Amino acid sequence: MAETKREIERKYESDDSGLPDLTGVAGVETVLDKGVAELDATYYDTADERLAASSITLRRRTGGSDAGWHLKVPVAQGVRDEIRAPLSDTLPDELAALVRSRVRDAELLPVVRLRSARDVRDLLDTEGRLLAEVSVDAVHAERLTGGDGVAQWTEIEVELADGGDPGFLDKVEKRLRKAGVQPSGSSSKLARALAETAPKKKRRRAGSRKDPVTAGDHVLAYVRAQRDAIVELDPAVRQDVEDSVHSMRVATRRMRGTFRSYGKILDRTVTDPIGEELKWLAGELGVDRDHEVLTERLTAALDDVPGTLVSGPVVERLGLWASARQGGARGRLIGILDSRRYLALLDTLDALIAHPPLLEAAGRKPGKVITKAVKKDFGKVSGLVEQALELEPGPDRDIAVHEARKKAKRTRYSAEAAKPALGTPAKDLVTSMKSLQTLLGDHQDSVMARQTLRELSAVAHAAGESAFTYGLLYGREERRAATVEAQLSGFWDGIKNGAADL
The missing domain is CATH 2.40.320.10 (Hypothetical Protein Pfu-838710-001)
Structure with missing residues (x-):
């Protein structure tokens, strides 16, 4: 051992x-x-x-x-x-x-x-x-x-x-x-x-990579960093090191987002199929992570409920739900990391970096090319946030908020790649998008928590148990989501004003 x-x-x-x-x-x-x-x-x-x-x-x-x-x-x-x-x-x-x-x-x-x-x-x-x-x-x-x-x-x-x-x-x-x-x-x-x-x-003297000059240099440097992160995190994931699965998942998302954001620099006819494989890997890494995050949220919420308001075996039922998908999870994940598909993806990433599919814009100076790509991403976030604000509370708004959150992530990643070229404006946008992502993420977690509470409530009711506590938790989650929605308008105005310098 x-x-x-x-x-x-x-x-x-x-x-x-x-x-x-x-x-x-x-x-x-x-x-x-x-x-x-x-x-x-x-x-x-x-x-x-x-x-x-x-x-x-x-x-x-x-x-x-x-x-x-x-x-x-x-x-x-x-x-x-x-x-x-x-x-x-x-x-x-x-x-x-x-x-x-x-x-x-x-x-x-x-x-x-x-x-x-x-x-x-x-x-x-x-x-x-x-x-x-x-x-x-x-x-x-x-x-x-x-x-x-x-x-x-x-x-x-x-x-x-x-x-x-x-x-x-x-x-x-x-x-x-x-x-x-x-x-x-x-x-x-x-x-x-x-x-x-x-x-x-x-024998040769080991030299460091040259500083990026062109737009293509900057984007490839970011892509290379994500490839390196995936490879370096692999042993940590196998050893079940804390946060390693989440970190590897983020690296796959960063790279996939970069391919999509900088399609004028890297040929998407080459990167889109790779992006699909990265999406597959992120999904496999997230199978148990999302369940774990939701479990932590519901457990913390239940801990805040006074004992006099906990009706029925709520703790036990939540525990059963939390453990339902844990059996064999580690073995399954290791199987993914040992799979031919995963190792072939790593080989493909190496080949991409060694022979990048650069388009004409890749050879230009980074300022204009990269700024245009980041602004385009920001515009998509802006449209989705404003669409969400115009909708009435309910499923349609929930979907719009979730889409805005995904685009905020992508904009954050494209701004991260742009930081060495654009400096402070890109750095400020990263901070803004991270804050927006956190706010909207709390909203999406509330949506998922309410869905789970409905399911648990139905199972409890069918078993002849009281559904009171599930309803109480559901109402609290509704209020959390409403609070996010109420904050969003003013929060977004501040982000728009800050992004004016980009």
Whole structure:
């Protein structure tokens, strides 16, 4: 069974002088010599090094206290999550699943072997508690795939103890720098090994992407960011990390909205079919999310009802309704992420970004082209909001409000893509559309809550139970929706005035 450990560490260059004296580091009472461990690790990646390109490492290591399979995923500068699985001859399925969005159908190959002699010291406080582990690693790297180069170096690694204060690493670094030790130029041993053992003709300096210039550059940068988000969130969704499903769903919607908003830049005969696949994925991700949100709303509403007004087994019936769709939900979602259709979608997104279907307007300066697209989206929102305000309360207004909410989302996403090009006006529009989306979202949640309450009431009535409490909750939801509708006119006037600078 895999387990996850948050790893916070820093790496430094080392020379023949070894480790400086660390007894002077503030808070350190004892430097305990733990001896030398012999480590032997084989790192795996695709032939085109897709994992390394994302700063992900996958290794099988023997020796030391944590022999096994280790998958390391970056979280922030100097911070990685290490997912560990027991030692075995083949890659454990649970780790293979976590790299599937990047590896897909490619074969994982042994790319580098690292053998290290690790001289370990524990830094302890006055009560003998571990503050950090410091090691001097003498590394021998051997390229296994894509060349036959070798490299050797020595480095110092400082890893914070579990639950420790990251500020302690600053104290250690201050002492190391005072002794002339400098931070490493590589983010990991694997990164250094790949760089130093690659064939000379393949060695190149990694460069950052150029800043966007044309309208097409700006739109593609936003599309690329959403593709990256989907791929990067895949492991989190598989691990059931909080909010990961919602975040991936939003990324699919952002990309689909961008295709539709910027149809003058990206050819919609190419992007529309991809948009349909993104819609499918968003729908699969939302199957249980919408149910969960509605459950939270109804549960909170019921908690606000005085006990004397709760008539019949309302709590129990709501609980049954909430759990009705939970069985097998996780397994079904993992099945979607392992499906040929989903992996083919990821391949299609890669191909789109590598060879974008750019139209003539894509090569123009962004100001006019992007502004026109955003204004067009805003105009659609404006028409739908004003239509809703003209209708009488009821189903037709509910539908109009819901359509306005969907268009507000799309306008928000098109404005997000426009922010680097248009600056403050686009940023302000993002804020306005997010507020509008929240307001109208509360209205739509009320519509869905009332529909569910009607269904629960009918079931309760058929079972001979009192429907009083369902009616009470229904009335409260009606008032919430009416409050939103009453606020909408003044709220919208403020947004229109603010959008005049676009």
